[in-house]
Amino acid sequence: MEDFILIGERDVLVIHDDRMLAHKPDAEEPFQPGKLDSRVQAILGGLFEAAVIKWSYPEHPGRLLAITDLLTREPVPGVRYETARAATEEELGRVHTTSYIENIYALRGKQAWLDVDTTAVSPGSVDAAEVAAGSAIAAVEAVVGGRAGSAFALCRPPGHHANSVRARGFCLFNNVAVAAAHAQAALGCERVLIVDWDVHHGNGTQSIFWASPDVMFFDTHRAPPFYPGTGSKEEVGEGLGEGLTVNVPLPAGCGDPALIKVYREILVPAVEWFKPDVILVSAGFDMHQLDLCMNLSYNGFGALTGIVQELADKHCDGRLVMVLEGGYHLESLARGVRTVLEVLAGGEPPEIEEPGLREVAELVAFHSTAFKGSVA
Template sequence: MTTTVLIYYDFRMLGHNPHGWDPDHPEWTDDVKAMIELQYPNSNLDTYSHPERPERLTAIVDRLLLEPVDGVRWMLPTPASATQLERSHDAAYVAHIESLDGQSGWLSKDTTAVSPGSVTAARLAAGSGISAIEVIAAGEARRAFCIVRPPGHHAPADRARGFCLYNNLAVAAAHARKALGFDRVMIWDWDMHHGNGTQAIFYDDPSVLVVDSHCAAPFYPGSGLLAETGSGAGIGYHLNVPLPTGFGNAALVEVFEQVVRPAARAFQPELLLISTGFDCHYLDMVCAMDETGYAAVTQRMSALADELCDGRLVMMLEGGYNAKALADSAYAVVEALAGKPVGALNVLAEDPGCAAASDAAAFHAKSIAAMAKTSS
């Protein structure tokens, strides 16, 4: 049976187009080159171009338009307002980003930058999740995939970082909580990089459960340790799953089976959100996943949403920098959201991430058990 899938996209997000080095900050350039050499040792720094480029979105959109998936409805997002952004970001920070509209420049030494169309793109990216949740909350659909840039999960409340201006998923989660009356929202961030910004925004908030699987520190941004479980009332509501580089599809399935699903059943969320990075794909050179793994976990998350929260599931694009990997992975995810049966799962002979997923499950078992008592 085909399920309706809302696809949120606006071509104006292509107007975010930072590129090149920053001649005004040579020390930043040195730091960026060192970071690139560490993560991508075979890169040619002489021909380096900014990886967060417009082609990331056009690769996905072109594939979905050339091979339409039954059940897809294309939707235009409404840009996020200052009030909506300020539920997750400091008002002074929002005002600063808005003041950069039409300008170019770097905001951080990790190559986070703006071009003249970036602020419009950032408002649309943050507004996409809000638009999707409002339609889903009204009962008009159950699934949504937001094709957005700039990404969001590295941005805390008060600064730009890691290619991110506004924390798109955090803005959506806060809107669900504070404007639409959802009491419990769950986030799974499966991007290759730890979502340090999302963690910081919700670290003391027991109404938002965050599971974050990622390449373990010191991999960028160097956070996301097992012991980072929340603070104050939020202790036990942040479950990090650090994994070794090179992990494949089986590891992410194990993260779902051993951490995500048990935590969700304990927490009883009313809405599921996924920070959907595709940079664990083998074509991005660090990990060994492919589109069959993303389809498999999307199918499992869809079933979990049906079980726990009337099917309410919103996915928002984060990282992923190889055009083919993005197109193949996003297409497989949309098919899974629409209810197409998932085929064979490609697995490594030995997946280095499976043991780490089990270790994280054992570490978080007490938090999940405590959560179940609180929710019952």
């Protein structure tokens, strides 16, 4: 009889720290002086005033609370929890410039918009961003050090849009990039694979490792001009990093079968060639159909997790780290994270089929004998 791995037979560490809840941007705060043309400020102000429904900042503390509430109500066997520490300036400085870090530090305790490109801070935001980056570092340390089979860092603010010198798209520090650089600089990892399955292209991560010969960046996302408008298939890196950026831009209607085909037929051979020492995943959950950007299901997230877990088992002794990125529909975000944790903990990755095929087959069988006789 075949032996099956049960949920709980794999050790999974979740990094979570309540200090990240202190990031509470206010959509109606004024912009930082000198950051925006006054005409643009006036336009945005007019939009806020005219809005029938008040626009709220989508990247809010409720995202983490929805996840932790679900995991409290429905715990996953094999999952344990730890808190994090704040990333140091030296650790952040591996991927961000000194001037950028100092500019972010200067915003500590303040509340204001930084940029028209959806990035704002509240008094606790800088502290939260340091802990978010530190959470990603803690996850990779636990996995590379052998304290955990795999790890999931529940980070906010997210990070994959932030580049070396600019905050963008709700992101202040690039958490997954900081963790990747830490794995190389402090943990002895030579080659790092970063997989990004957020629905938005990880333009910041791509920029940071654009010319790196030791980091492969693989990104599936909704195709431009969808935000941030980057990530065409022709963007492949340059210099010593040419060919190590792999972009897979997809049309809006893509769901489980298309994503599984991409991961099986593009990612798998890429990893076979690259042979990473550790795999990091920028795990956004806004590809889920309830987030209205793409059409992935919970089973789709579970199947993707199974593929990257299989690759980690084969190529890097199971060293796999998930770092939370986007996902703004609270139900699909929380349930998506839990689905990923189930597979990480030993659950069988779900089988994927075209949505509705099983139901249609049942309906065909039901009606199959209805029209056999002649019409009276």
